[in-house]
Amino acid sequence: MSTPLLDVLGVVKRFGGLTALAEVSLTIGRGEIYGLIGPNGAGKTTLFNVLTGLYVPDAGEVRLDDAPLPLKQPHRVVRAGVARTFQNIRLFANMTALENVMVGRHLRTRAGVFGAMLRTAATRAEEKAIAERAHALLHYVGVERHSNVIARNLSYGDQRRLEIARALATEPRLLALDEPAAGMNPTERLALGQLVGRIRADGTTVLLIEHDVKLVMGLCDRVAVLDYGKRIAEGAPREVQRDPAVIAAYLGVEAAHAA
Amino acid sequence: MDIFLQQLINGLTLGSVYAVVALGYTMVYGIIQLINFAHGEVVMIGGMVALWTIGALAGSAGLPPTVVVLAGVASAVPVCMLLGWSIERAAYRPLRGAPRLAPLITAIGISIILQNVALMIFSRNPLPFPQILPNPVFEVAGATISLVQIIIIATCLLLMGGLTLLVYRTRLGMAMRATSENPAVAGLMGIPIDRVISTTFVIGAGLGAVAGVLNGLYYGIVHYTFGAMLGLKAFCAAVLGGIGNMAGAMLGGILLGVVEALGTGYIGEMTDLCHVGFLSTALAERCARDGHVVLFGSNYQDVFAFLVLIVVLVFRPSGLLGERVSDRA
Numbered sequence: 001m002s003t004p005l006l007d008v009l010g011v012v013k014r015f016g017g018l019t020a021l022a023e024v025s026l027t028i029g030r031g032e033i034y035g036l037i038g039p040n041g042a043g044k045t046t047l048f049n050v051l052t053g054l055y056v057p058d059a060g061e062v063r064l065d066d067a068p069l070p071l072k073q074p075h076r077v078v079r080a081g082v083a084r085t086f087q088n089i090r091l092f093a094n095m096t097a098l099e100n101v102m103v104g105r106h107l108r109t110r111a112g113v114f115g116a117m118l119r120t121a122a123t124r125a126e127e128k129a130i131a132e133r134a135h136a137l138l139h140y141v142g143v144e145r146h147s148n149v150i151a152r153n154l155s156y157g158d159q160r161r162l163e164i165a166r167a168l169a170t171e172p173r174l175l176a177l178d179e180p181a182a183g184m185n186p187t188e189r190l191a192l193g194q195l196v197g198r199i200r201a202d203g204t205t206v207l208l209i210e211h212d213v214k215l216v217m218g219l220c221d222r223v224a225v226l227d228y229g230k231r232i233a234e235g236a237p238r239e240v241q242r243d244p245a246v247i248a249a250y251l252g253v254e255a256a257h258a259a
Numbered sequence: 260m261d262i263f264l265q266q267l268i269n270g271l272t273l274g275s276v277y278a279v280v281a282l283g284y285t286m287v288y289g290i291i292q293l294i295n296f297a298h299g300e301v302v303m304i305g306g307m308v309a310l311w312t313i314g315a316l317a318g319s320a321g322l323p324p325t326v327v328v329l330a331g332v333a334s335a336v337p338v339c340m341l342l343g344w345s346i347e348r349a350a351y352r353p354l355r356g357a358p359r360l361a362p363l364i365t366a367i368g369i370s371i372i373l374q375n376v377a378l379m380i381f382s383r384n385p386l387p388f389p390q391i392l393p394n395p396v397f398e399v400a401g402a403t404i405s406l407v408q409i410i411i412i413a414t415c416l417l418l419m420g421g422l423t424l425l426v427y428r429t430r431l432g433m434a435m436r437a438t439s440e441n442p443a444v445a446g447l448m449g450i451p452i453d454r455v456i457s458t459t460f461v462i463g464a465g466l467g468a469v470a471g472v473l474n475g476l477y478y479g480i481v482h483y484t485f486g487a488m489l490g491l492k493a494f495c496a497a498v499l500g501g502i503g504n505m506a507g508a509m510l511g512g513i514l515l516g517v518v519e520a521l522g523t524g525y526i527g528e529m530t531d532l533c534h535v536g537f538l539s540t541a542l543a544e545r546c547a548r549d550g551h552v553v554l555f556g557s558n559y560q561d562v563f564a565f566l567v568l569i570v571v572l573v574f575r576p577s578g579l580l581g582e583r584v585s586d587r588a
Binding site (some may be wrong): 054073075076077078079085090092093095100102104106108109123129167169170 | 356381428429430433434436437440441443445446447448449450452
């Protein structure tokens with residue numbers, strides 16, 4: 001493992017009597033593609049929501065580059081460098097593809113109310129730069145020909161890619177993808193895998209929740225397995241696949257003995 | 260004189276003011292789903308502050324009247340912006356996660372507080388708004404339009420155009436639209452939603468301040484309650500257009516102004532019982548004597564906005580340009 005980028009330290013999240021995350025700890029190395037898998041309800045998305053500031057954990061800490069993430073304020077988490085996509089797509093449905101990405105540029109730009117009203121040269125130059133960068137990102141994920149289409153009219157696969165472009169617009173150090181291949185056909189999955197590989201090659205660390213075992217095994221450097229809010233295994237995909245605890249979690253205890 | 264054209268002109272004047280006030284309602288509703296009932300009072304305070312400034316400047320130096328009026332606007336706008344910001348900060352932000360009824364009731368409370376503060380500061384008497392602008396009247400195809408009416412319509416169109424550009428063409432506008440579509444996701448994309456919400460209140464209040472001054476210029480009188488009625492009508496306009504929709508607020512405001520003016524212009528004739536004088540001999544006698552027996556006169560002016568509200572809520576609750584309710588991509 002390379003130098004650590006993200007440290008999750010003993011994170012606990014309870015909803016009433018249900019413990020969704022029970023002291024989960026994991027470390028993601030810089031430049032890794034890190035997979036997070038587990039049966040439905042294992043707490044994967046809850047962990048995502050904690051990492052991105054949507055839920056405040058009951059205990060524990062998350063550190064990015066050894067500095068604590070301001071988990072109570074989502075927009076500051078993004079500023080620190082963690083961006084995400086959603087399992088159930090959450091684009092700004094009534095805005096165009098281009099505008100969706102431009103929203104993601106917001107925090108890396110600064111023009112305020114008065115600049116906007118007075119149309120200063122600096123503001124106009126900045127807005128032009130935002131639009132150009134947004135176009136470049138749409139091209140990067142392969143939806144540039146739909147840049148002026150209203151997001152809700154895009155195909156499902158394109159919506160998923162657009163979400164990735166919007167997240168990349170915030171210039172994250174860690175990109176968290178929540179089931180990016182859900183609902184995609186095999187061709188789209190292949191293209192998605194290539195896109196994720198390219199994102200990592202271009203210097204962004206990727207955290208991936210995914211059910212498609214083939215995709216996870218082919219793509220991830222390391223994998224952590226969650227079950228009932230606990231981390232039951234971590235390691236290279238091949239090792240984790242053979243781990244009896246993991247097999248038990250997915251297929252039941254008897255199957256684990258049989259294996 | 261052509262009464263239809265005349266009332267159309269009056270309606271456009273009224274309606275453009277309604278439209279600017281309605282924008283304040285609809286922007287806030289669009290972004291936090293709150294009907295900010297205190298908005299009318301912000302408009303009233305704008306008119307009052309401008310009255311002070313204009314009164315103070317008009318008496319003394321030999322400033323040209325245009326400059327004095329502009330100074331009135333320039334004083335009202337920042338005061339109202341600060342007021343709008345403070346209201347959101349003190350009254351609505353602490354209730355961000357609360358059920359929707361709580362901030363709504365709070366809004367009504369703020370409205371009552373502001374009215375009573377205004378009552379204490381500005382007295383309970385109607386105050387004359389200095390009519391210092393030259394106000395020549397122009398003849399257009401049998402109707403008349405005054406310079407003040409032209410100024411009001413032009414200013415409002417300018418504000419509406421400017422706001423549209425701001426919302427659809429700028430980085431801030433994009434942040435506002437994103438926040439209004441989905442505040443949680445907007446936050447996760449790095450938008451400081453609290454600041455965007457504050458800015459929305461500030462812009463709405465600034466527009467309201469200008470509307471308050473224009474209202475004073477038009478009617479020549481301000482009273483601590485004028486914001487309440489103006490606010491309610493603008494709210495009707497926002498609902499007519501589809502609350503939360505900016506183009507709808509502008510369209511609704513102008514339509515409502517025209518409906519109100521035409522309704523007021525024709526209501527006397529429409530409800531003249533002499534049209535049906537044959538029904539009773541007593542009535543026929545009075546008609547022969549007085550010429551008219553009018554059931555509702557133009558003092559029923561304020562009824563039309565609320566009739567429109569009722570009709571919209573019954574037949575098209577989402578308004579003329581309102582969108583279907585959907586929250587998924």
